[in-house]
Amino acid sequence: MNNENKTIHEFDFNLICEYFSSIERQGPGSPEVTVKALSFIDNLTDKSRIADIGCGTGGQTMVLAQHAPGHITGVDIFSTFIDLFNQNATKLNLQDRVKGETGSMDNLSFQDEELDLIWSEGAIYNIGFVQGLNKWKRFLKPGGYLAVTEASWFTNKRPEEINNFWQEAYPEIDTIPNKISQMQNAGFIPVATFILPENCWTNHFYTPQISAQKIFLKKYVGNKMAEEFVAYQQHEAQLYYKYKEFYGYAFYIGRKL
Numbered sequence: 001m002n003n004e005n006k007t008i009h010e011f012d013f014n015l016i017c018e019y020f021s022s023i024e025r026q027g028p029g030s031p032e033v034t035v036k037a038l039s040f041i042d043n044l045t046d047k048s049r050i051a052d053i054g055c056g057t058g059g060q061t062m063v064l065a066q067h068a069p070g071h072i073t074g075v076d077i078f079s080t081f082i083d084l085f086n087q088n089a090t091k092l093n094l095q096d097r098v099k100g101e102t103g104s105m106d107n108l109s110f111q112d113e114e115l116d117l118i119w120s121e122g123a124i125y126n127i128g129f130v131q132g133l134n135k136w137k138r139f140l141k142p143g144g145y146l147a148v149t150e151a152s153w154f155t156n157k158r159p160e161e162i163n164n165f166w167q168e169a170y171p172e173i174d175t176i177p178n179k180i181s182q183m184q185n186a187g188f189i190p191v192a193t194f195i196l197p198e199n200c201w202t203n204h205f206y207t208p209q210i211s212a213q214k215i216f217l218k219k220y221v222g223n224k225m226a227e228e229f230v231a232y233q234q235h236e237a238q239l240y241y242k243y244k245e246f247y248g249y250a251f252y253i254g255r256k257l
Contacts, residue, residue, distance in 0.1 A: 012225055017078045019216055019229065023208045026056035026081075027122020028200040028249050029149065034063040034121070037251045040192040041117060041145045044068050048116040051075060053105045053136065054123020058085040058098075064119060065089075065098045074100040075108065105132070110139040120148040122249065125170050129179065133186035133254075140256045146188060149196065152176050152250040162243040176250055188254030196249040206237040 020026045044050075048070030052061045055074030065072050074085050085100035103109060105120075105127050118140060124132040129150050140146065151166065153175045166173045174182075180190050213230050220226035 012229075013078075015220075015226055015229055017080050019212065019233075021057060021080055021084060022212045022215065023205075024057070025059040025122075025204055025208075027149070028196060028205045029060055029121045030197070030200045030204045031060075031063045033196055033200055033251065034060045035067050036194070037147050037192075037253060038064065038067055040253045041068070041147065043143075044070055044116060046070060049073075049114055050117045050119065051108075051110060051115050051139070053108070053118060053120040053132075054126060055085060055100060056081050056123070058088050058100065060119070060121045061085065061098065061100075062088055062092055062094065065094050066092070068117075070116065071097045072099075073110075074098070075103045075105065076100065077102065077104050106135060108136070108139060112138050113141045113144075115139045116141055116144050118144070118146045118148075122149050124148045124150060125172070128172050130172070130182050130186065133183060133188065137187055137256060142256060144256045145191070145253065146256070147251065147253045149249045149251050150179060151247065152179055152195075153247050154195070155246050158246040159243060162239055162246055165239055166247065173247070179250065179252060183252055183254045187257050189257060190252070191255050192251070192253045194251050196251065198244060198248075201240055201244070201248065206240065209233060209237070 046069045050068070050070050050072040052064065052072060052074045055061050055076050058074055061072060061074050076082055076085070079102045082100040082102050089095045089098040118136050127135065133146070136146065151170055151173045153173060156175060176193060180193060183190055213233070216226065217230055
């Protein structure tokens with residue numbers, strides 16, 4: 001099996017964690033997009049409870065904290081990410097209301113109806129969009145918000161190469177109207193949906209990886225798994241530049257009924 005036929009889930013998670021720890025964001029996004037999505041969220045106060053699920057090192061979480069009141073808990077399965085998350089919160093003097101904790105998104109420790117807002121950029125795919133919506137809903141207060149980014153098709157038809165890649169990597173990828181219907185079926189009122197700009201993938205995700213890959217490969221010279229993982233990331237980037245008209249991330253913002 002060559003790297004083009006693998007999915008990211010087949011690589012060593014310690015290597016993945018180390019690789020993505022070296023860049024600010026572990027998925028496509030930007031501060032501007034985080035702020036834009038936040039603009040659709042009403043009624044947050046200093047007492048609001050917010051969770052960022054699959055927070056990574058907190059690139060988006062810190063932006064969220066700088067533009068929204070309330071207390072934010074970041075949750076990620078990788079303790080290395082959480083250590084960096086808490087360091088970043090301290091550097092920005094946000095440690096009194098922003099805290100990261102290691103945990104699994106399919107076994108969250110929050111109480112029922114504890115949260116006013118659930119945030120998740122580039123991470124809900126790990127549990128699946130539909131399962132994430134249905135599992136996480138109980139932690140939201142009535143009228144609470146959920147805001148997530150999700151891989152989505154922009155067209156009903158697309159070239160076979162990119163269709164096959166995504167069906168292998170994430171079979172739940174679907175068109176934006178179908179994703180909105182899934183959100184409604186899970187008990188959310190769709191508040192807003194918008195496509196992330198191209199620079200969220202290029203300037204903020206793929207370009208920073210170029211220098212990170214050189215350092216990573218130098219450290220792990222001769223390590224076949226590390227080399228294959230970098231090759232996979234490069235292949236994914238090439239596919240994006242080739243087929244970006246057909247897919248990308250969309251922000252889905254809903255309010256719990």
